[in-house]
Amino acid sequence: MSTQLELPAETVAAESVTDLVEGIARAARSAQRVLARMSSPEKEQALQLAADSLRAAEGDILAANATDMANGAANGLSSAMLDRLKLTPERLAAMADAVAQVAVLTDPVGHVIDESSRPNGMVLQRVRIPVGVIGIIYESRPNVTADAAALCVRSGNATLLRGGSEAVHSNRAIHAALVAGLTQGGVPADAVQLMPTQDRAAVGAMLAAAGLIDMIVPRGGKSLVARVQADARVPVLAHLDGINHTFVHAAADPAMAKAIALNAKMRRTGICGAMETLLIDATYPDPHGLVEPLLDAGCELRGDARACAIDPRILPASDEDWDTEYLEAILSVAVVDGLDAALTHVSTHASGHTDAIVTQDQSVADRFLAEADSAIVMHNASSQFADGGEFGLGAEIGIATGRLHARGPVALEGLTTYKWLVRGTGQVRP
Amino acid sequence: MSTQLELPAETVAAESVTDLVEGIARAARSAQRVLARMSSPEKEQALQLAADSLRAAEGDILAANATDMANGAANGLSSAMLDRLKLTPERLAAMADAVAQVAVLTDPVGHVIDESSRPNGMVLQRVRIPVGVIGIIYESRPNVTADAAALCVRSGNATLLRGGSEAVHSNRAIHAALVAGLTQGGVPADAVQLMPTQDRAAVGAMLAAAGLIDMIVPRGGKSLVARVQADARVPVLAHLDGINHTFVHAAADPAMAKAIALNAKMRRTGICGAMETLLIDATYPDPHGLVEPLLDAGCELRGDARACAIDPRILPASDEDWDTEYLEAILSVAVVDGLDAALTHVSTHASGHTDAIVTQDQSVADRFLAEADSAIVMHNASSQFADGGEFGLGAEIGIATGRLHARGPVALEGLTTYKWLVRGTGQVRP
Numbered sequence: 013m014s015t016q017l018e019l020p021a022e023t024v025a026a027e028s029v030t031d032l033v034e035g036i037a038r039a040a041r042s043a044q045r046v047l048a049r050m051s052s053p054e055k056e057q058a059l060q061l062a063a064d065s066l067r068a069a070e071g072d073i074l075a076a077n078a079t080d081m082a083n084g085a086a087n088g089l090s091s092a093m094l095d096r097l098k099l100t101p102e103r104l105a106a107m108a109d110a111v112a113q114v115a116v117l118t119d120p121v122g123h124v125i126d127e128s129s130r131p132n133g134m135v136l137q138r139v140r141i142p143v144g145v146i147g148i149i150y151e152s153r154p155n156v157t158a159d160a161a162a163l164c165v166r167s168g169n170a171t172l173l174r175g176g177s178e179a180v181h182s183n184r185a186i187h188a189a190l191v192a193g194l195t196q197g198g199v200p201a202d203a204v205q206l207m208p209t210q211d212r213a214a215v216g217a218m219l220a221a222a223g224l225i226d227m228i229v230p231r232g233g234k235s236l237v238a239r240v241q242a243d244a245r246v247p248v249l250a251h252l253d254g255i256n257h258t259f260v261h262a263a264a265d266p267a268m269a270k271a272i273a274l275n276a277k278m279r280r281t282g283i284c285g286a287m288e289t290l291l292i293d294a295t296y297p298d299p300h301g302l303v304e305p306l307l308d309a310g311c312e313l314r315g316d317a318r319a320c321a322i323d324p325r326i327l328p329a330s331d332e333d334w335d336t337e338y339l340e341a342i343l344s345v346a347v348v349d350g351l352d353a354a355l356t357h358v359s360t361h362a363s364g365h366t367d368a369i370v371t372q373d374q375s376v377a378d379r380f381l382a383e384a385d386s387a388i389v390m391h392n393a394s395s396q397f398a399d400g401g402e403f404g405l406g407a408e409i410g411i412a413t414g415r416l417h418a419r420g421p422v423a424l425e426g427l428t429t430y431k432w433l434v435r436g437t438g439q440v441r442p
Numbered sequence: 443m444s445t446q447l448e449l450p451a452e453t454v455a456a457e458s459v460t461d462l463v464e465g466i467a468r469a470a471r472s473a474q475r476v477l478a479r480m481s482s483p484e485k486e487q488a489l490q491l492a493a494d495s496l497r498a499a500e501g502d503i504l505a506a507n508a509t510d511m512a513n514g515a516a517n518g519l520s521s522a523m524l525d526r527l528k529l530t531p532e533r534l535a536a537m538a539d540a541v542a543q544v545a546v547l548t549d550p551v552g553h554v555i556d557e558s559s560r561p562n563g564m565v566l567q568r569v570r571i572p573v574g575v576i577g578i579i580y581e582s583r584p585n586v587t588a589d590a591a592a593l594c595v596r597s598g599n600a601t602l603l604r605g606g607s608e609a610v611h612s613n614r615a616i617h618a619a620l621v622a623g624l625t626q627g628g629v630p631a632d633a634v635q636l637m638p639t640q641d642r643a644a645v646g647a648m649l650a651a652a653g654l655i656d657m658i659v660p661r662g663g664k665s666l667v668a669r670v671q672a673d674a675r676v677p678v679l680a681h682l683d684g685i686n687h688t689f690v691h692a693a694a695d696p697a698m699a700k701a702i703a704l705n706a707k708m709r710r711t712g713i714c715g716a717m718e719t720l721l722i723d724a725t726y727p728d729p730h731g732l733v734e735p736l737l738d739a740g741c742e743l744r745g746d747a748r749a750c751a752i753d754p755r756i757l758p759a760s761d762e763d764w765d766t767e768y769l770e771a772i773l774s775v776a777v778v779d780g781l782d783a784a785l786t787h788v789s790t791h792a793s794g795h796t797d798a799i800v801t802q803d804q805s806v807a808d809r810f811l812a813e814a815d816s817a818i819v820m821h822n823a824s825s826q827f828a829d830g831g832e833f834g835l836g837a838e839i840g841i842a843t844g845r846l847h848a849r850g851p852v853a854l855e856g857l858t859t860y861k862w863l864v865r866g867t868g869q870v871r872p
Contacts, residue, residue, distance in 0.1 A: 048813075130833075130834060134823055136833060141815070143845055144845055227846060247677065381863050383478075383479065385571070388861065388862040389861060390863075390864040391864065392869070393564055393865075414677075415573055415574055415656045416859060419862070420861070431816065431818065431819055431850070432817060432818040433819055433820075434821070435821050435823075436820065437822055438698040440701050440706075440709070440826075441705060441709055441826040
């Protein structure tokens with residue numbers, strides 16, 4: 013399967029796009045079998061060559077990116093989108109460095125999860141293996157091309173990359189550089205493929221390719237993730253929302269609570285780990301001290317009746333506010349009657365991402381940690397730490413809020429599964 | 443949500459069945475939160491009470507089963523189906539004993555998978571938690587009602603049980619007895635619910651209930667599993683086929699190979715771990731000695747051209763045979779040229795269940811174990827061991843051939859997921 017093939021969107025019928033995507037996925041499956049047999053040092057070496065190749069292709073990549081930027085400006089992309097699209101020598105160097113960093117992450121493949129022996133002498137092991145073929149559907153940021161490919165290669169997975177049309181030239185140049193390095197290191201070219209068409213039907217065909225693609229990771233805005241989650245017949249690893257709560261309990265240390273609340277909301281309001289709802293215990297001694305720094309920092313607060321009574325600058329919240337991920341300097345605030353009411357609010361409104369409690373009462377903290385049900389539950393820390401890098405995973409392919417397979421920040425281990433190895437000496441079942 | 447509610451199928455519109463199922467699932471979610479807080483000894487005690495209650499309800503359950511058997515006979519159920527449906531005092535005692543055995547299995551909930559600390563002092567743990575609400579869709583065998591409910595309760599999950607109409611009276615009686623015991627032990631009644639309607643739309647509503655039901659486990663014939671896999675918007679843990687291969691390598695011990703092949707096929711032909719294709723290395727010294735005991739035992743062999751040359755009783759195989767799970771005394775046989783050809787055949791035709799190699803050559807065995815990609819890969823053992831009990835798991839909810847979350851025999855651990863606990867002392871992200 014040539015990775016250069018380009019079919020003009022207008023001339024491709026849905027059926028042939030499906031055939032195209034399925035053919036690509038089958039080629040990826042074959043390539044993955046070769047990749048799965050490569051040793052950890054071989055994969056590391058190939059990724060270092062890919063990083064070098066990215067650095068060497070700086071001119072080509074920046075030129076391709078300039079084309080995308082010009083098209084984007086002509087097509088009226090927002091300045092935020094243009095900023096995400098833009099590559100600079102510094103950003104490109106960081107992209108190559110990230111690939112080199114993934115190269116040296118501990119390879120999860122082959123790790124023995126557990127082992128047992130049976131009375132009849134059979135020895136059983138569960139051993140980590142790659143998931144197989146992973147589809148990445150993403151927008152704008154061309155660095156996802158390199159990041160996702162590197163994480164998949166490191167964990168022995170083939171990748172099918174489907175970036176947005178606004179970044180098509182950048183993605184092709186990055187992909188070409190990556191593959192040049194990877195193949196030099198022995199990785200089959202079909203193990204990292206960029207969809208050769210921007211036809212939107214290709215996304216549908218990827219989402220439908222159960223059995224050919226093993227997992228889809230969407231990276232992008234909410235509408236992209238929502239479409240993928242709604243339409244996919246392939247398992248999806250993703251989060252749609254980060255409606256994250258911080259509960260300031262009656263026994264919270266006021267200085268700590270103030271610092272955590274301010275940081276959780278205002279450090280960066282646009283990341284998925286940002287706090288979106290502040291829950292204040294009705295008996296917390298200094299609610300005004302908690303909201304004042306947020307208001308002073310320019311955050312709009314929308315409260316329930318009791319929260320509005322804390323400060324006249326707090327606006328009344330609507331029912332929708334409790335289910336809204338603002339991703340900007342807006343925060344909903346509710347006053348709740350103790351831990352149980354806080355847990356009820358969280359279980360009703362949280363999106364399964366990250367919820368936190370601030371308290372000096374260990375038994376209250378323990379109950380919150382046990383009973384709040386999100387992928388990440390924190391005690392006395394800012395929800396802005398919800399990130400694979402901050403968790404020491406070295407990188408992340410994304411954050412997942414589903415309940416199965418992998419939750420929270422997903423890095424290499426989440427790109428693996430396991431198989432059972434049974435070693436016998438001729439045992440038959442009585 | 444009363445568990446006694448019965449809506450006659452004819453009068454239930456699709457929308458109200460959806461409402462009904464969603465209401466039941468929401469009640470299950472609330473009950474699951476209570477169950478998730480129960481300690482391991484509390485859950486054990488509740489399950490022992492459920493086992494006692496099943497024993498005490500023998501009269502009711504057998505009477506209900508007699509009704510189902512009479513209806514089944516009147517409706518022309520096959521004798522095989524009637525046998526699966528039938529309960530006897532012995533089968534009921536075994537069902538209660540199985541519940542008592544699950545009660546004492548190690549509780550996976552709360553197990554710390556791993557732990558790390560960050561340079562800023564935050565301590566991270568990944569801790570096992572229940573998946574949440576699990577739907578079981580099954581046929582005929584009423585013991586699934588007790589087995590599945592027990593495994594789910596032990597692992598802190600709520601269960602929604604949807605058995606077949608042929609077993610409706612048996613399932614209701616078993617469910618009533620179970621819930622009587624479980625509630626006495628503090629488990630909320632809504633944590634184990636039997637669908638109050640046999641309307642087939644209820645199955646569709648369960649499969650569509652993404653976000654309300656966390657996982658579906660189908661237990662039954664291929665058409666049931668295929669429908670569930672095709673229609674579900676909820677993750678499904680299942681296997682559709684067990685097209686299991688045994689490759690007898692050139693360096694196999696002939697006596698061992700003969701014994702394993704005979705056992706893998708003929709011990710019980712109807713179980714999912716039975717061998718369906720025998721691959722014989724072209725240079726294996728005694729192919730006739732391998733097929734003769736199978737033919738003598740009454741197994742029909744269907745071979746490729748080279749296999750047919752081994753014994754005149756071997757019939758020619760069609761292309762379909764290589765993708766067929768017979769579940770009876772029929773076996774496809776192919777002669778292959780060494781390990782690579784065997785792996786190619788397996789990767790083309792295996793269903794991801796259990797594949798085995800017989801060889802005395804350790805390096806060949808190691809390659810087969812590494813490169814065969816099914817949930818279970820065996821060396822020098824019969825594929826009939828593919829079973830949670832035989833693997834020492836104590837029980838199994840089923841065998842899964844998908845690639846994510848859990849593979850192979852799935853017991854309590856496969857009914858759990860994890861969350862991240864982050865313990866800080868006031869850390870904010872710089």
